[in-house]
Amino acid sequence: MKTSTSIPALVLGLVASAAAHGGVLSYDIGGTTYKGFVPYNSPTGQSTIQREWDSYNPIQDPTLSTMACNANGAVGALTATVAAGSKITAYWNAPWPHTIGPMVVWMAKCAGSCLTYQPTGNVWFKIDQAGLESGTLASGLWGSGQMVNQNSTWTSTIPKTLAPGNYLIRHETIALHTSNAPQWYPECAQLVVTGSGTGVPGASYLAAIPGVYSMSNPEVNINVYSSANADVTTYTIPGPAVWTG
Structure with missing residues (x-):
């Protein structure tokens, strides 16, 4: 027997699915x-500093190339x-x-123009992060909880001594509410940093994305609700x- 689902029911299902996830929608x-970038829409006609991301769904395999700037990561049209030394606020x-x-904010210096640059290898450095701020793993205040308490915004400062140039900024939250199945939500935007600084992060501050996260890492492959993690x-x-500069 043939069954059918009403159009309103399908729409409600899609809305509910999208509402459970998301990403960075704009910046100050x-x-x-x-x-x-507006996901679920054609890139044609979209002029934005943000690299393309096509859905609200998380990335759950840290080895994927889309870990860098989400899927599909195509360059934005603007910088x-x-x-x-200025502040950047991301609106989720x-x-x-x-x-x-946790919340993590990364930057990478573009080799040439960010309008053509692909961030491969050990090029990413952190400028901001917040993990478990208080309480226990399962019920404490996390960076992501702070973000929610701040009307779903996150503000970071570009290090004042950072050398001028073309950079990507990558905002990321890692949702750990699903046992042993982390969810990454990254977005990248294209910047031109000005100033008179000369600071350059050393090798110990640099990491590759993908590469920095692994399911063999106990801080990634974690069940915050397990009895072993209760306290x-x-x-x-x-x-x-x-890297603070």
């Missing part, structure tokens, strides 16, 4: 608002100019649904230390 950079879809897991109040965010 030096007081100017920049819209992000935003920002002075070193609100309310962000996942409150267990744990510390969490080490994978990857190098934050």
